[in-house]
Amino acid sequence: MPSLIFLLLLILIITSTSTLEFRYHSNREIEQILTQISLSNPDITHLYSIGKSVRGQQLWVLALGLRPRQHTLGIPEFKYVGNMHGNEVLGRELLLHLADELVQGYRSGESWSVQLLNSTRIHVLPTMNPDGFDEARTHCQYSQGRYNSNGVDLNRNFPDAFAGPKNQRQLTEKEREAEVRAVIGWLQTETFVLSANLHGGALVASYPYDNSNGGSEQVHRSSVAPDDDVFVHLAKVYSQNHGSMHRGDVCNDGLTFPDGITNGYQWYPLSGGMQDYNYIWAQCLEITLEVSCCKFPPVSQLPVMWTENRKSLLAFIKQVHLGVKGQVFDSSGHAVRDAIVEVEGRTNLCPFRTDRHGEYYRLLLPGNYSFTVRYPGHQVLTETLEVPYGPNHYTAMKHDFHLRRAVDNATQATTSRVSPTPTCNYTTGVDSSGTLVVHAWTELSMLLALVAAVQSMMC
Structure with missing residues (x-):
């Protein structure tokens, strides 16, 4: 009986037709849209959850690729994360349209989509902070909704290699926010190569480091990563393919970013940020994309903003094939x-x-x-x-x-002697029993999403 119900629901979803509108979608609607995309395209998409928010909302990720359910040797893993700050909302809609465009392009045989999905496994997390979004207001810069349900800025809650002795790296597992624990666990289950997280309130591509302790990484006003040349290239790929970001002064707020890019620390120091954590602990090169001058742009601007960002979003994914x-x-x-x-x-x-x-x-x-x-x-x-x-x-x-x-003492002298540092031994994402904290996608949660989607279509 359960399998029959599931089949009927599947048929309802697959046979339904809908067009993704240019408007702001609720968390429930995002779940329904991702569910519909996944069930309509099971050969190239896979929907899963990396965990829950403080209020218990699922953090849904849509994976797209030729083999979307698991890693394939030689196929790099890429991710986009949106809505880390709940009131910075454009990224949610951009990522929904990106997923829809990739699937439709693949079905239509468009070479750009076929080549991307055949060569890359792409993970899309439209909202990392659904609770904050629920509290957000439409003011251009007002901060309500920025934080999660516990009033914590998620982009200040990750371990920080540059902080002092009483730093965030010493926080216990329970002191880290649920959304941050979910992302850290996610990074421990997939070897992501390249990533970007989408924010709002400016128009610039920012790259590591965001922080510094005054060591050799600090050069003048910047905190320079070992792969700085690659980061600058990645940031320019996005800004130069964007409709206006490359100008560097679009927001009329007195800030000027040459070429539309900036070193994060040079812009303003930030402790506990996600992009530095990705790079230092997960060897994933991540940059931060500020994609709108307004944190909550008017609905009427969404079509233009999608057009401005579409080429950049696709060009940036291709950079996972560098090196x-x-x-x-x-x-x-x-x-x-x-x-x-x-x-x-x-x-x-x-x-x-x-x-x-x-x-x-x-x-x-x-x-x-x-x-x-x-x-x-x-x-x-x-x-x-x-x-x-x-x-x-x-x-x-x-x-x-x-x-x-190595076969003798002479060659032993040239063998590897690896002494892990405390920084690199950090084990956030593992609970007190030593079990990896990963919240896998379940049939129950998927079924609930199915029912919600069907109910929405019947209204």
């Missing part, structure tokens, strides 16, 4: 986890490591780079690679590293 990707194999030919893959001249606070599949991804601009690979019990491997520009071909350069075992 080099591949696997690291031990002396027995097995792909190994936690092998360190370093690029000369780029000393990351947390070394980039291979994931559970033995894979690594390094976003790099075209050029020659010296790679050093370390894995316990094996000789240190150093190779120089000439890296082409991959986005035009929807694939980064593929190169596997094959290690040789």
Whole structure:
């Protein structure tokens, strides 16, 4: 009987037709739209939840790709996150239209969509702060709704590698907000390569670092990341493909951003931010996109704002194919986890490591780079690679590293000795029992979403 009900609901959803309107959708409507897209396109989409907000609202993510339900070797993981601040709302609608456009383009055989979905697994989280959205008002700059239900700014609640001894990194798991715990758990289940989070209140692409402790990273008024050249490139890809962001002075607020981009710290220091956490702990290069001068733009402006951002959103996804990707194999030919893959001249606070599949991804601009690979019990491997520009071909350069075992004292001297730092050992996302805090998509929650969608269509 349950399977019959599910089948009937599925038929109702698939046979229904609707057009995504240019208006602001409620959290319930977003759930219904994502459900309908997923059930109508099960071969290229997968709907799942990474957890719940403080008030118990699901944090829904739509994955799109040729194999949307699980990672595929060689296919990079990409994500967009919207509505982190509940009253910064344009990102919600942009991401809904992006998902709809990708699916419709794929169904129509549009090459840009087919190539993106065949080469990339794209994750879209339209709202990270649904509770804040429920409290938001339509004022252009008014802050009501910015915070989550506990009155906490989610973009100040992540661990911070630059903070002092009494920093946010020392917060207990229970002291972190539910939405932040959900995202951290999400980052521990997927090896995201590239990401952007969408905000409002300005028109600029901001990149790491957002914070500094006055160390070598601080150069004049900026806090410079080891991959600064890549971050500048990524920010420019978005701003230069945007209808007006590249001008740098569109909002008439006295602020000027050359080329429409800025180093986060140079704009204003920020502790506990999500983009720094992604980069330092999850080796995912993330930037922050301020996509509207008004936090809550008038509905009448939505079609124009979608047109201004559409090309940028798609061009930015393609940048996940920069640089080099591949696997690291031990002396027995097995792909190994936690092998360190370093690029000369780029000393990351947390070394980039291979994931559970033995894979690594390094976003790099075209050029020659010296790679050093370390894995316990094996000789240190150093190779120089000439890296082409991959986005035009929807694939980064593929190169596997094959290690040789150390067999005597002489070669032991050149084996990997990895001493994890306290920063990189941080285990947020694991509860007191050592169990990873991940809220998986369930049949029950999906069924409830189905029923809600059907009820909406019958009204």
